[in-house]
Amino acid sequence: MNHHLVMEDAPAFISGLVDAADRSIDTLVDAPDGGAAALAHRPAMGRLLAMATVYTQPDSRHYLSAGLPGLMMGCVARLEYLQGPTGLFDGTNLSSPPDSAFTINDACMALEIMDAPAGLSAGGGLAEIATRLRAVVGRITDALLTGGVHTPNHRWELCAALARIHSLHQSEGVPRPELLQRIDQWLAEGIDQLPDGMYSERSPLYATAVTNPSLVAIADYANRPDLLEHVRANLAAFLPWFSSDGVTESLFSRRQDQWFRFNGEAFQLLYRRLASQDGNGDFAAAAAWLRQFPLLEPAKALARTRLDPWLHLQLPERESALGGGELPAAMTPGHAVLSSCGIHRFRExxxxxxxxxxxxxxxxxxxxxxxxxxxxxxxxxxxxxxxxxxxxxxxxxxxxxxxxxxxxxxxxxxxxxxxxxNFYLPLPVDKHREDGLYALGHEGRFSAGMDFGNRPAVExxxxxxxxxxxxxxxxxxxxxxxxxxxxxxxxxxxxxxxxxxxxxxxxxxxxxxxxxxxxxxxxxxxxxxxxxxxxxxxxxxxxxxxxxxxxxxxxxxxxxxxxxxxxxxxxxxxxxxxxxxxxxxxxx
Structure with missing residues (x-):
């Protein structure tokens, strides 16, 4: 495979994002209330973030579109309706702090976009939306501050939301130091990273949707740049596990993505961020190669790019395969292994x-x-x-x-x-019960009232x-x-x-x-x-x-x-x- 050094046209990256975001919004503009009336809290907030992003993007077809503020207002109203008495949202998990944190992370991103110069220049169309959305965040803050989780990645999603809320309070001149204290309490447990760079859930889905973007957010909004070392290690570990069709290997995952093909486009912005920040040519090669695969949430990707100055910089020089779609050398070692996951890959x-x-x-x-x-x-x-x-x-x-x-x-x-x-033999005499009723137990394959633990067995x-x-x-x-x-x-x-x-x-x-x-x-x-x-x-x-x-x-x-x-x-x-x-x- 032949390779050469290439440079990227950064404006083309941004314009491609804007175009993809516009197309994702095109399907919403004709729906009553933006289609928000029956949405759960996470998609309602995701839709609001997407519309706020293109509405304030000067080169978007939807820039200052007259119909979008009303649709965004419908999303805010849906969030207000779904918000419970503690401020938390219900879903599969009732009154869930981590599930609510996903929504609040998007809400804080939307508020940051609305409060930026491009948002303020949009005029009064966003003022009431921002005020009501800020109230949604205010009603939930204490519940996120004191709430719990039930999976490893939830800790970091919750901390990311607290970090973004802290940043909003800082910008308003009313800091809440207890938010940072709670983040430190969670982080003191240690990041659940295995020696080869995988997180304990070994999941590309949760690495890209939760853990890595959350650690980046905590690093940026809570001044914890040390956390980026974990992101770097995880991204380096994933480099050899992409296929030429853009799929990332997920066979070793401990979560639901072990059962389906995972689209590697989700890694693109993560590789781009660390490539730009570190001048990492391998990450730049991965980010550039992944650009050929459509982003599943282009408007959210545009929002992240708007808010992260590293993302809209030109990628550093990197080695790229000649022939267009070929994987670059950094992603195609002859042998790759993740020992903690028990997986090997060989290429030729x-x-x-x-x-x-x-x-x-x-x-x-x-x-x-x-x-x-x-x-x-x-x-x-x-x-x-x-x-x-x-x-x-x-x-x-x-x-x-x-x-x-x-x-x-x-x-x-x-x-x-x-x-x-096992096949089980008769109970010893001293273990007999007169009523013939023995405790229900599980022997590894099935359950029965047989007192398995006290029986001799033929294995x-x-x-x-x-x-x-x-x-x-x-x-x-x-x-x-x-x-x-x-x-x-x-x-x-x-x-x-x-x-x-x-x-x-x-x-x-x-x-x-x-x-x-x-x-x-x-x-x-x-x-x-x-x-x-x-x-x-x-x-x-x-x-x-x-x-x-x-x-x-x-x-x-x-x-x-x-x-x-x-x-x-x-x-x-x-x-x-x-x-x-x-x-x-x-x-x-």
């Missing part, structure tokens, strides 16, 4: 392999705050993408393989898991190891599966991103209709000129169903964690070892 030319073995212990049940996605491998060659490789086994309905250990050797990455299940065990051997110079990864213990069936599930053509496989109608099975030789999945080959297949056997089992934790309530896409199964028995190769090539 058009092939990328991502190996994940960092699932949390889900013995207590799958739930929010745990990394439990059983996908252990992703592989892409150009436009052909194998989004998920999973291993399902028939073993007491305990669910798919989830690695409990990750180790790197000279040959590859080894993932391991041991699972067990059944299944140990599984998967060694992934990347041979990226050949565009290949090899998988070696090994089993110990129970002799049972397994199914390897390959899920491909839709849009390609399969060959070499058989349509499956028994285990999962609409899926396919590879029973011999090698299969291929082709998208344009890009091909992923996989195999060898294993002969079909009625005792080895080609299907994915999410486990009883899901199926008991008719749930699933199944993937979406084109599915191919390779089935077999848990005896000995099984080898599988996945190779990318281009037809041309």
């Amino acid at each position: 030319a058009r092939s990328v392999a991502t190996i994940f073995g960092g699932c949390d212990d889900v013995a207590s049940g799958v739930g929010s705050g745990l990394a439990s996605n059983p996908t252990f491998l992703r592989f892409a060659h150009g436009d052909a993408v194998l989004t998920d490789v999973r291993l399902s086994r028939s073993f007491f309905d305990l669910g798919p393989f989830r690695s409990q250990g990750v180790s790197l050797s000279d040959t590859g990455v080894r993932l391991t898991e041991d699972v067990s299940a 059944h065990r299944l140990g599984t190891s998967i060694t992934v051997i990347p041979q990226m110079a050949e565009g290949t990864v090899e998988l070696e599966l090994g089993f110990e213990g129970a002799h049972t069936s397994f199914a390897i599930e390959l899920t491909f991103r839709p849009g390609g053509l399969l060959s070499g496989v058989e349509e499956e109608t028994r285990g999962q209709p609409g899926a396919y099975q590879l029973t011999t030789g090698t299969g291929e999945y082709r998208v344009g000129e890009d091909v992923i080959e996989f195999g060898p297949g294993i002969a079909a056997d009625a005792d080895n169903p080609p299907a994915y089992n999410p486990g009883e934790a899901y199926r008991y309530l008719a749930g699933t964690n199944a993937t979406d896409g084109v599915k191919v199964y390779i089935t077999g028995r848990t005896s000995g070892s099984v080898r599988l190769a996945i190779r990318g090539r281009s037809v041309s």
Whole structure:
């Protein structure tokens, strides 16, 4: 890949933001009350911030638009209606300080824009809106000052709101030092950053939507520039985890984004801020490359740019890939690892392999705050993408393989898991009850009134190891599966991103209709000129169903964690070892 140094046209960045913000507002101007009548507090405030931003932007098509003040007034009225007696807002979480803090951060940004020279020059159209919005902030301040949270990132969102409120009070000449004291109390707990730069939730969604922008706001509005070191470390850690389509890897997340494709556009302004402030060429390259992907909230991005002088500066020189859409060198190391997340990525030319073995212990049940996605491998060659490789086994309905250990050797990455299940023997005589009623207990798989803890048990065990051997110079990864213990069936599930053509496989109608099975030789999945080959297949056997089992934790309530896409199964028995190769090539 060839690279050269480039410079950016900063005015083009701003004009692009303004144009995207205008288009996002175009859909609102014809809606009664800006469509705010049925909105929850966060989208109502987000809409108000967006309209205030373009209304005061001189080069916007909506600058001083006669219809916008009335629409903004509708949003303020909605906030006033939704505000409870303590000033807090209700949502999924009732009277929630952190959920309310999201709204108040946007409210403070809107007030800062209205109070800036561009806002003041807009005339009387904003005066009443600003007065009423300031009252909304005033009614909630004490509740945010004394309120609590329930996730790690909530602490920093709450502190960001307190920092912005403090800045508003400072500008009005009525400081409230207790706001800074409360921020210091939260910060004294320490920022939940893992050694490799990830935050404890390991989530790109929450890193971009909450933690990083909150730490930047606290740094700016509460004079805590030391907090930017955490943002720098997190942004550096994420650099290798972008795909050429703009998606950021989220497989290792402990939050909901582990289950969907996360759009990396959310990182653009964060990289831009630190690139400009630090003269960081790697961050500048990332920010410039991400500009090709549309911002999901362009008006809010414009507001942030208006309020942060670092964001509207020209990016420093950086190395950029020739050929337009290619990822720059800073984002494409041959090998990247996040040890705290149990994930590795290998790249060479058009092939990328991502190996994940960092699932949390889900013995207590799958739930929010745990990394439990059983996908252990992703592989892409150009436009052909194998989004998920999973291993399902028939073993007491305990669910798919989830690695409990990750180790790197000279040959590859080894993932391991041991699972067990018991059959229970009669209770010792001294533990008998005359009424035959024993305490309800949970034994790891299910609950029953059986006094499991006092019963002898016969244990059944299944140990599984998967060694992934990347041979990226050949565009290949090899998988070696090994089993110990129970002799049972397994199914390897390959899920491909839709849009390609399969060959070499058989349509499956028994285990999962609409899926396919590879029973011999090698299969291929082709998208344009890009091909992923996989195999060898294993002969079909009625005792080895080609299907994915999410486990009883899901199926008991008719749930699933199944993937979406084109599915191919390779089935077999848990005896000995099984080898599988996945190779990318281009037809041309």
